[in-house]
Amino acid sequence: MSKAIAGPEIERMIQLLSRLPGLGPRSARKAALSLLKRREDLLMPLADALSAAVDRITHCSECGNVDTVSPCSLCRDGRRDRSVVVVVEEVGDLWALERAAAINGVYHVLGGHLSPLDGVGPDNLNIPRLLERASSGEVKEVILALNATVEGQSTMHYIKERLAPTNVAVSEIQKGVPIGGELDYLDDGTLAAAIKSRRRI
Amino acid sequence: MDRIAETWVGARLRSIMQWTDEGIVIAVRAHGETAAVAELFSRSHGRHLGLVHGGRSRRLRPVLQIGNHVDATWKARLADQLGHMQIELRRGFAATAMSDPGSLAALSSLCTLLHLMPERDPHPNLYEITLFVLGFLDDDSVWPALMVRWELALLDEMGFGLDLTACAATGINDDLIYVSPKSGRAVSASAGEPYRDKLLALPAFLIKGRKVPVTSEDVRAGLALTGHFLQTRVFAPRDAKVPDVRHRMVELIERRAQAEA
Numbered sequence: 001m002s003k004a005i006a007g008p009e010i011e012r013m014i015q016l017l018s019r020l021p022g023l024g025p026r027s028a029r030k031a032a033l034s035l036l037k038r039r040e041d042l043l044m045p046l047a048d049a050l051s052a053a054v055d056r057i058t059h060c061s062e063c064g065n066v067d068t069v070s071p072c073s074l075c076r077d078g079r080r081d082r083s084v085v086v087v088v089e090e091v092g093d094l095w096a097l098e099r100a101a102a103i104n105g106v107y108h109v110l111g112g113h114l115s116p117l118d119g120v121g122p123d124n125l126n127i128p129r130l131l132e133r134a135s136s137g138e139v140k141e142v143i144l145a146l147n148a149t150v151e152g153q154s155t156m157h158y159i160k161e162r163l164a165p166t167n168v169a170v171s172e173i174q175k176g177v178p179i180g181g182e183l184d185y186l187d188d189g190t191l192a193a194a195i196k197s198r199r200r201i
Numbered sequence: 202m203d204r205i206a207e208t209w210v211g212a213r214l215r216s217i218m219q220w221t222d223e224g225i226v227i228a229v230r231a232h233g234e235t236a237a238v239a240e241l242f243s244r245s246h247g248r249h250l251g252l253v254h255g256g257r258s259r260r261l262r263p264v265l266q267i268g269n270h271v272d273a274t275w276k277a278r279l280a281d282q283l284g285h286m287q288i289e290l291r292r293g294f295a296a297t298a299m300s301d302p303g304s305l306a307a308l309s310s311l312c313t314l315l316h317l318m319p320e321r322d323p324h325p326n327l328y329e330i331t332l333f334v335l336g337f338l339d340d341d342s343v344w345p346a347l348m349v350r351w352e353l354a355l356l357d358e359m360g361f362g363l364d365l366t367a368c369a370a371t372g373i374n375d376d377l378i379y380v381s382p383k384s385g386r387a388v389s390a391s392a393g394e395p396y397r398d399k400l401l402a403l404p405a406f407l408i409k410g411r412k413v414p415v416t417s418e419d420v421r422a423g424l425a426l427t428g429h430f431l432q433t434r435v436f437a438p439r440d441a442k443v444p445d446v447r448h449r450m451v452e453l454i455e456r457r458a459q460a461e462a
Contacts, residue, residue, distance in 0.1 A: 021234055022234065116309060116313045116444050116445060116446040117228055117313060117316070121445055148299070149262075149266060149295075150266050150267050150268065150295050150298075150299070150305065150308065150309060153299040153305055154302075154305050154306070154309055154446075157302035157305060157306075158302075158449075160302075161302070175299075187260075187263040187264065187290060187293065188290060188292070188293045188296070189263050189266070189269075189290075189293030189295060189296025189297075190263055190296070192293065192296050192297060193296050193299070193300075196300060
């Protein structure tokens with residue numbers, strides 16, 4: 001076991017920082033040192049920001065997004081087309097779609113996917129609220145933007161079935177060749193999916 | 202002589218700590234930010250785990266999907282360690298099954314049930330059958346019946362094989378239409394008549410040597426038969442239930458049969 005080189009408070013800080021994605025123990029130590037050096041202009045504002053986030057962060061009651069208000073700022077935005085709901089697995093997927101500015105609809109975050117091995121069933125996901133939203137009459141189309149994995153697609157088929165009685169149009173995002181992708185470098189599965197989902201031009 | 206023996210033992214130990222085999226991916230778990238722990242059902246080494254460096258990379262994510270047929274090289278310093286795996290795709294069954302909910306449920310059910318097999322215990326016969334079933338997941342007129350046969354093979358490999366060759370009461374091999382829910386042995390129509398409400402139906406396509414067209418009713422009866430023995434002999438002693446994904450597969454097969462009728 002390595003010997004502690006600083007007080008328990010600093011060691012604890014390093015230990016917690018090392019749990020963040022992209023940081024190992026060595027880089028966490030560097031980050032901690034940087035924070036300690038810049039106590040006034042970085043450490044204290046960061047501590048305040050984290051404290052405020054802990055107090056105010058909540059899940060949107062409408063879509064399951066993470067924000068400091070509920071309903072979230074995306075659901076409150078009057079310029080969005082509320083008749084189109086894009087269903088995603090995680091908040092990170094919502095952020096990716098927002099970054100791409102690909103659609104002006106509203107979102108619905110499931111909070112994961114069905115996984116028989118991990119014991120994640122429909123009751124563990126934000127599916128009942130989606131069904132409520134789809135049945136409200138305001139929604140015309142639900143776009144299932146779920147990952148092209150076995151679990152993601154199993155979840156997609158399950159939701160498609162559950163949405164059938166609501167009579168909203170249900171669509172899925174396409175799978176295939178990525179922009180800039182060269183066929184020679186694509187895996188067999190992606191190529192097969194791309195050929196399967198070909199369209200007439 | 203001793204030196205020869207030592208060399209042989211050394212070579213043997215080295216061969217234990219490195220192997221190359223083919224397998225089917227049955228589970229993948231993220232490990233750290235870039236690696237993954239892959240679980241394979243391999244031909245000669247059975248259910249086996251290994252750490253795949255870069256297993257969450259763009260290149261390997263499509264390969265490490267459950268149901269995919271892969272080539273694997275496993276290495277470890279000691280035989281009982283988790284070890285590292287290098288994986289290459291042979292055939293992407295996952296991508297083939299993704300567009301159809303029934304095929305996808307069958308693939309998930311198959312991979313989930315393969316977790317029942319003990320770790321590092323080879324079952325080459327079950328492996329071959331599994332690969333055969335995966336190859337037909339894009340043909341929904343074939344795979345439901347194959348899933349029944351696969352589940353029978355799974356029960357057999359686990360030591361709970363059903364004896365469907367002759368009547369448990371009379372020993373004859375004609376007119377077998379029932380299976381005893383207790384003994385797992387076939388029962389003929391005449392011997393089973395007094396107990397018909399308690400016996401399970403035996404679909405004709407499961408009787409050895411009988412070549413008959415498989416109907417959706419046969420598939421339903423076959424899945425009820427294997428489902429009963431999976432629950433009573435495999436899951437109940439573990440205080441568990443047959444996984445939901447298998448129920449979903451059965452439900453989708455039944456729904457499709459109803460739609461066709």
